[in-house]
Amino acid sequence: MATVRRRVLLSVGGVALVGGAGWGVNWLTAYSRYEQSNVGKLSFRNRLKFPELIDPKPDGAGRRHYSLRLAPGTRTFRRGQKTDTWGANGSYLAPTLRMRDGDEVSVAVANKLPERTTLHWHGMHLPAAMDGGPHQMIERDSTWRPRWSVHQPAATLWYHPHPHGSTGKHVYRGVAGMIIVDDEHSKSAGLPTTYGVDDLPLIIQDKNFHDDGQFDFTETSFSDDVAGVDNRGVLGDTILVNGVHDPYVPVSTERVRLRLLNASNARIYRIGFTDDRPFHLVAAENGLLRRPLELTRLRLAPGERAEVVVAFTPGTKTVLRSFPPDINVSWPTDRFLGGDDTFDLVEFRASARLRKSPELPTRFAGAPRPIELPKDPTVRKLSFVGVQINGKAMDLARIDEVVPAGATEVWEIERGDDMVHAVHVHGCTFNVIEVNGDKPPAHMTGPKDTVYLPVIGTVRLAVKFDSLTDTKTPYMFHCHVLRHEDDGMMGQFLVVEPGTEKQVSRRLTLDDSHDSH
Numbered sequence: 001m002a003t004v005r006r007r008v009l010l011s012v013g014g015v016a017l018v019g020g021a022g023w024g025v026n027w028l029t030a031y032s033r034y035e036q037s038n039v040g041k042l043s044f045r046n047r048l049k050f051p052e053l054i055d056p057k058p059d060g061a062g063r064r065h066y067s068l069r070l071a072p073g074t075r076t077f078r079r080g081q082k083t084d085t086w087g088a089n090g091s092y093l094a095p096t097l098r099m100r101d102g103d104e105v106s107v108a109v110a111n112k113l114p115e116r117t118t119l120h121w122h123g124m125h126l127p128a129a130m131d132g133g134p135h136q137m138i139e140r141d142s143t144w145r146p147r148w149s150v151h152q153p154a155a156t157l158w159y160h161p162h163p164h165g166s167t168g169k170h171v172y173r174g175v176a177g178m179i180i181v182d183d184e185h186s187k188s189a190g191l192p193t194t195y196g197v198d199d200l201p202l203i204i205q206d207k208n209f210h211d212d213g214q215f216d217f218t219e220t221s222f223s224d225d226v227a228g229v230d231n232r233g234v235l236g237d238t239i240l241v242n243g244v245h246d247p248y249v250p251v252s253t254e255r256v257r258l259r260l261l262n263a264s265n266a267r268i269y270r271i272g273f274t275d276d277r278p279f280h281l282v283a284a285e286n287g288l289l290r291r292p293l294e295l296t297r298l299r300l301a302p303g304e305r306a307e308v309v310v311a312f313t314p315g316t317k318t319v320l321r322s323f324p325p326d327i328n329v330s331w332p333t334d335r336f337l338g339g340d341d342t343f344d345l346v347e348f349r350a351s352a353r354l355r356k357s358p359e360l361p362t363r364f365a366g367a368p369r370p371i372e373l374p375k376d377p378t379v380r381k382l383s384f385v386g387v388q389i390n391g392k393a394m395d396l397a398r399i400d401e402v403v404p405a406g407a408t409e410v411w412e413i414e415r416g417d418d419m420v421h422a423v424h425v426h427g428c429t430f431n432v433i434e435v436n437g438d439k440p441p442a443h444m445t446g447p448k449d450t451v452y453l454p455v456i457g458t459v460r461l462a463v464k465f466d467s468l469t470d471t472k473t474p475y476m477f478h479c480h481v482l483r484h485e486d487d488g489m490m491g492q493f494l495v496v497e498p499g500t501e502k503q504v505s506r507r508l509t510l511d512d513s514h515d516s517h
């Protein structure tokens with residue numbers, strides 16, 4: 001609580017301190033300028049596009065091969081203006097990769113970008129050396145070939161670069177794609193499954209553009225405006241959905257599944273419809289919920305995904321909007337972190353006749369079971385403050401935690417300041433089991449890999465780790481506000497043979513692929 005009070009005092013005190021009336025007026029002007037909205041400014045004129053779906057047939061050995069070529073390009077987002085971009089197999093964003101539980105997969109990632117990068121499979125359970133974190137740098141003009149067995153329930157995952165210190169920039173320029181994992185239950189779960197028809201990926205991003213049409217990655221430095229808030233990252237005033245500005249999407253079926261991905265650097269959305277129609281949340285980041293949950297609003301922090309099912313009546317329109325998000329940061333800081341912003345995202349236009357959709361079931365038989373904790377679980381405490389975790393900035397050579405393979409643990413995450421933080425842990429699935437001592441709200445209870453820290457205080461996670469071990473290659477845990485991650489709000493953990501936790505070295509010897517970016 002002390003932190004909250006101090007920040008408000010700093011900001012309001014600043015008005016009085018730094019020069020009376022003139023400064024106060026500036027401050028108020030700045031304050032009003034930071035409330036953003038595009039409502040009424042769109043005409044929904046561009047038809048939404050969907051990333052190409054890659055679903056390769058298995059080769060003779062039963063392995064599916066995907067190939068991605070990261071390269072610069074140009075794209076017209078706004079009429080009459082070209083923007084320099086990065087993308088995979090195209091100028092902006094990346095194809096959707098379809099995979100199945102049980103698949104053997106391999107990916108060839110060719111880096112034709114002007115910089116070294118990595119490609120991380122966010123939400124995927126795979127060996128640390130295939131994870132695409134900051135230790136798996138792909139040099140310019142070289143190709144990285146990870147391979148793994150998919151072994152996890154149906155879910156909406158995504159992929160994006162993860163080079164330490166530059167993740168924000170690389171994602172902002174456009175390298176991000178979705179992964180759809182299916183399992184033996186998902187085809188018969190009663191959910192829409194036709195990609196681009198009634199099963200729609202929606203990759204939501206906010207951008208700023210320079211007058212000449214180029215992406216603007218500069219951060220508005222509002223340390224001048226509000227003391228103590230200087231690391232929010234980029235918050236854009238223009239929304240792209242699947243790389244399309246001002247989009248609409250035709251609806252041809254009674255129900256549509258939306259796979260929502262917040263691939264923004266820092267913005268938090270609160271999704272709903274302008275007519276307040278209810279929708280059903282059916283899946284969280286790492287799999288289906290036990291039963292559909294009816295909602296009218298849903299918060300989505302950077303890195304978070306959600307699958308929702310929406311019903312339509314023939315011949316009607318509605319707009320998917322982000323309402324001012326409940327970021328739970330104190331006044332007036334919340335204003336400067338996007339807490340008062342409203343953005344229309346995409347208009348849905350239902351045809352005069354709609355094809356039948358499957359009834360939404362009351363429960364999902366194939367949904368992952370809630371994670372069960374052992375009697376005396378290991379409890380790890382991580383405190384997120386500023387851009388550090390437990391008072392330490394990321395060090396690529398330091399192992400912060402060593403986890404025994406297959407363990408189920410409690411990770412107790414403290415949000416210790418009045419900023420927005422979203423915690424992501426690689427290579428595992430977790431359930432949120434407590435928010436400040438209380439049961440979490442229903443929409444936070446599904447299988448997750450990323451979670452917004454909704455309060456100053458403590459969120460307890462039940463984390464189930466995989467059994468894949470590596471004594472030399474760590475997984476990451478970090479804040480998914482990319483500015484925070486790049487500034488060092490990240491740590492590393494090894495997963496090792498149970499009983500050997502004490503024997504592994506907590507220092508890594510880095511090769512020179514790490515020394516600079």
Ligand code: C2O
Pocket residue numbers: 120122160162303424426476478480
């Ligand atoms: Cu979405 Cu460590 O990443």
Ligand code: CU
Pocket residue numbers: 120121122123424425426427
């Ligand atoms: Cu990840």
Ligand code: CU
Pocket residue numbers: 420421422479480481484485489
């Ligand atoms: Cu953060």
